Amino acid sequence: MRSVTLLTGRAAPLPGCDTLSGIGKTPVTRPLMLGPEGFEGDEQADRRVHGGIEKAVHHYPRDHYPTWRAELGDLPTLATPGGFGENLSTTGLTEAEVAVGDVFLLGGALLQVSQGRQPCWKLNHRFGVPDMARRVQQTGRSGWYYRVLQPGMVAPGDRLELIDRLAPGWTLRRLWHALYIDRMNLAELEGIAALDVLAEGWRKYAVRRLESRRVEDWSARLDGTA
Template sequence: MRYPVEVFTGRIRDYAGSGPSAIAKIQLDGELMLTDLGLEGDEQAEKKYHGGPDRALCHYPREHYADWARQFPELAEQFCAPAFGENLSTEGLTEQNAFIGDIFRWGEALIQITQPRSPCYKLNYHFNISDMASQMQSSGKVGWLYRVIAPGKVSSELPLELVSRLSEISVYEAAAIAWHLPFDDEQYHRLLSAAGLSVSWARTMQKRRLNGEIEDNSRRLTGK
């Protein structure tokens, strides 16, 4: 499968209440360089939680924006790419048919899905919706992140092409296991077995198995 792609990058800016963020991105056309840490010129604030080798690119399905616009009609104009701070935007590829470990060719580069995106409280400020991060997580419309397994020149004029599928766990199912199901050791073991899973998600799932409990996500979702 081949998916035409729109490409976005952003610089860190200060935001009242939420602190610095690079969520406000601009569209780029033509050829770009993709490194191990993402697109040249793209920045991430708070690198403990954003960016890094396993989170080099963020992808958000463009078709979700129509759903958000229907849910918040008074803010409909805000809901268009790249409102969620994504680097890549496509149609036809969603959490339902994108799988952990999927490898895509993009120009000279190869990129691999590592995890669903974990919504954070900065989205609440960005959209001026007090529980936007929680609503995004509950909906399953979260998008996903990539690692770059082969850097190279990429382009907005070249599609993403699926070249390898290495697991049977979709991004949607991974998000459901992590956030929507009660404690389930067997499901955590399944997710840990997915080739390509990010180190941070593997650590979280293993900690749950060892501790016998689900960690508190309230700070990530609310900032409190």
């Protein structure tokens, strides 16, 4: 079991531009209701690509923060949890251990890992680093999302307890490697396409690659050029 720091945030303009984003999260000090689309009081500005049932809760490992500080310096966004827009912050749990379909108990709620986090250009503004989104994608230090299987009250300091593993071989690290590094490994893509505990949007990437034998261009999402 892992003790959890719980964070939420309201939509606000990103540094250096007028675009609203809910990426800025700060720790909460009282119990919150966790519903099918996230914590009470938490906001996502662009609901087309953020939030929703398959991305109700974002978890980012605190373990990655020292590595980012070593690479980028002591940025203010790396001083405390919340820099990556996470709702849950823990230590001792990373993409190498967590698998798609893992079910966790947190307070009165049940959560299931649905997909990895897809970095977007808003991270560049958040950190003041022009290629931050690309760095997150290339390193696989991205965090992950949960769907909510059972709503319930969650309090700061509650413990995250793993209670079931439906696809333990499909760690988030393996999934990242197949989608972002070894991108046309047909055997891996076939496995992803058939992985029913994975969010449908991510399974579609595998299906499209198998059908087209081409890898999609994510430059606009990473650089904000769309």
